[in-house]
Amino acid sequence: xxxxxxxxxxxxxxxxxxxxxxxxxxxxxxxxxxxxxxxxxxxxxxxxxxxxxxxxxxxxxxxxxxxxxxxxxxxxxxxxxxxxxxxxxxxxxxxxxxxxxxxxxxxxxxxxxxxxxxxxxxxxxxxxxxxxxxxxxxxxxxxxxxxxxxxxxxxxxxxxxxxxxxxxxxxxxxxxxxxxxxxxxxxxxxxxxxxxxxxxxxxxxxxxxxxxxxxxxxxxxxxxxxxxxxxxxxxxxxxxxxxxxxxxxxxxxxxxxxxxxxxxxxxxxxxxxxxxxxxxxxxxxxxxxxxxxxxxxxxxxxxxxxxxxxxxxxxxxxxxxxxxxxxxxxxxxxxxxxxxxxxxxxxxxxxxxxxxxxxxxxxxxxxxxxxxxxxxxxxxxxxxxxxxxxxxxxxxxxxxxxxxxxxxxxxxxx
Amino acid sequence: xxxxxxxxxxxxxxxxxxxxxxxxxxxxxxxxxxxxxxxxxxxxxxxxxxxxxxxxxxxxxxxxxxxxxxxxxxxxxxxxxxxxxxxxxxxxxxxxxxxxxxxxxxxxxxxxxxxxxxxxxxxxxxxxxxxxxxxxxxxxxxxxxxxxxxxxxxxxxxxxxxxxxxxxxxxxxxxxxxxxxxxxxxxxxxxxxxxxxxxxxxxxxxxxxxxxxxxxxxxxxxxxxxxxxxxxxxxxxxxxxxxxxxxxxx
Numbered sequence: 001x002x003x004x005x006x007x008x009x010x011x012x013x014x015x016x017x018x019x020x021x022x023x024x025x026x027x028x029x030x031x032x033x034x035x036x037x038x039x040x041x042x043x044x045x046x047x048x049x050x051x052x053x054x055x056x057x058x059x060x061x062x063x064x065x066x067x068x069x070x071x072x073x074x075x076x077x078x079x080x081x082x083x084x085x086x087x088x089x090x091x092x093x094x095x096x097x098x099x100x101x102x103x104x105x106x107x108x109x110x111x112x113x114x115x116x117x118x119x120x121x122x123x124x125x126x127x128x129x130x131x132x133x134x135x136x137x138x139x140x141x142x143x144x145x146x147x148x149x150x151x152x153x154x155x156x157x158x159x160x161x162x163x164x165x166x167x168x169x170x171x172x173x174x175x176x177x178x179x180x181x182x183x184x185x186x187x188x189x190x191x192x193x194x195x196x197x198x199x200x201x202x203x204x205x206x207x208x209x210x211x212x213x214x215x216x217x218x219x220x221x222x223x224x225x226x227x228x229x230x231x232x233x234x235x236x237x238x239x240x241x242x243x244x245x246x247x248x249x250x251x252x253x254x255x256x257x258x259x260x261x262x263x264x265x266x267x268x269x270x271x272x273x274x275x276x277x278x279x280x281x282x283x284x285x286x287x288x289x290x291x292x293x294x295x296x297x298x299x300x301x302x303x304x305x306x307x308x309x310x311x312x313x314x315x316x317x318x319x320x321x322x323x324x325x326x327x328x329x330x331x332x333x334x335x336x337x338x339x340x341x342x343x344x345x346x347x348x349x350x351x352x353x354x355x356x357x358x359x360x361x362x363x364x365x366x367x368x369x370x371x372x373x374x375x376x377x378x379x380x381x382x383x384x385x386x387x388x389x390x391x392x393x394x395x396x397x398x399x400x401x402x403x404x405x406x407x408x409x410x411x412x413x414x
Numbered sequence: 415x416x417x418x419x420x421x422x423x424x425x426x427x428x429x430x431x432x433x434x435x436x437x438x439x440x441x442x443x444x445x446x447x448x449x450x451x452x453x454x455x456x457x458x459x460x461x462x463x464x465x466x467x468x469x470x471x472x473x474x475x476x477x478x479x480x481x482x483x484x485x486x487x488x489x490x491x492x493x494x495x496x497x498x499x500x501x502x503x504x505x506x507x508x509x510x511x512x513x514x515x516x517x518x519x520x521x522x523x524x525x526x527x528x529x530x531x532x533x534x535x536x537x538x539x540x541x542x543x544x545x546x547x548x549x550x551x552x553x554x555x556x557x558x559x560x561x562x563x564x565x566x567x568x569x570x571x572x573x574x575x576x577x578x579x580x581x582x583x584x585x586x587x588x589x590x591x592x593x594x595x596x597x598x599x600x601x602x603x604x605x606x607x608x609x610x611x612x613x614x615x616x617x618x619x620x621x622x623x624x625x626x627x628x629x630x631x632x633x634x635x636x637x638x639x640x641x642x643x644x645x646x647x648x649x650x651x652x653x654x655x656x657x658x659x660x661x662x663x664x
Contacts, residue, residue, distance in 0.1 A: 035517060037472070037473045037541075037543070037565075038541045038542060038543040038545075038546060038565060039543035039544065039545050039565060039568055040545075041543075041545070041546070041550065042545035042546070042547065043545070181476075181479055181483075182469060182470065182483075187470060188470075191470050191471075191472045194472045195472065195473075195475070195570045198473070198568060198569060198570060199568060199569040199570065199573065200568075201545060201568050202568075296521075297518045297521050297522060298516075298517045298518050298521050299470060299518060300470075300472070303521075306518070308518065308522065310522070311491040311492060311493075311519060311522065312468075312492070312518040312519035312520070312521060312522030312523065313468065313469040313486060313518075313519070314469040314470050314518070315469075
């Protein structure tokens, strides 16, 4: 079983000795950190201490590995998209099938891990924020299984856009609280979850869904998601006998991308591409591409690239994909951008939709609109690469949740 | 010596506790702010806490969130706030003003620019919370100037969970680490709670309760009169003269 070699402790052993990031205070270069209300400093320290203790605990690691194997359904396949490769006429394209995980996306890798921490920290209430609802569903799922109360904050705009996921969360026993403040989307849901946490700090574990927020979350979520990259690395060796040449993943907060990239960061021959949402086009200002078009600032507990106005107020973002509709990005991506280790590009709503339809018709796989951004960039890059080259694309989620959005754009009433 | 030190020295001489109202700069509109500040001082404020509006006020409850949104809709920026302070200073040179806000607008302006535009004597007022460990209290007190702000409860501004005896215990602990005055804020919403907190601290911060009155009064003709009436009630209770007077000593 592949799960037996893929442990959290090994992920840490894999990591660079000496220049391990984040540093002790949660910084990736100038990014990251812990910019929060004083009340939250203590629970964040407790979370960090608990994680440092349990990630070396063989019992914790064994339980996590077992959950990933038998509950999530790992390892997820690395699938050679032969027909799509032929159509594009360039590099060989492999899809890392995170869409086949339980609940239909990579988000569950992180929530099973954090739920194990919550139980060991004796927290009997879990809260989460969600945009598209995938992280909310993944959190409600692990909370149901653990028999723990679960409250999910979701912007009222997103509740309208993602009615099916809202109902899924409710079926799983979670309370979904509509957030009416600000732009009524993911960033406001995060604000409201932080307000809940500061109020119920003794009883509550906050499961953040992406590699953002105050330290230790960017590290914690990354570590739980690196199972994606470790599997992909081994699977690529096994199937092709060599390393990939490029990795491509979509970036909203950036957890699926960090999970794929992290085990390859030391391999300088592997190019890393993060794909942001260009919405209606970067030039229109209606997008969610914080790395491509934003600048550094401080929001939600960390310093990172943000979309903001000239006075430092956070601006509203636009993307066809609710999961990418966020004005910030994980601080480690900001660091990878500045150091040049990863490249960040942006794909418009229209380009993502083309890729959505292409993969569906050519490979029989309906991808999430988030993942469709990564696919659309793949369609641009692959033809420019030689045929023996290898691209791994993170197919981070399945597209069932998006069919209403796609139909509406096509003028079809379901 | 900064304005805060002078203010607390004077209060100590008079045996009086500081009343610190919070309003969001530019709420309901920037044109009202200097006059409102003046009205607050005339009706009993010793120090003014001025909120710098931010799009994502994570530590604030609904009252202050909405006030921030009202100010932002009126186009208020960090520069506007500093301009409003300058306007107020034309008629009042002694009342200390404490800015309260979030980091990003300052980060974007640049710290050097902010310091240059802000003032010559900026006292960093640090916050302590119910969850702060004694070790952290000691570290923060070593850096603090002006006064130390104790967040009275686990929650956001405007919460309903004020527990005076728990606050008193923590304030006693903080006093072992600093000679600075200790202010208490969050959850103090009326004359009675202000009077109780005044007995165990050096300064009482009242924010959401005042901001929600400003919201209710809006741009109407009674804005200043309503604010003055509320302030006078707090002041009288804190000075032990009003209907909210607390008889038993805590």
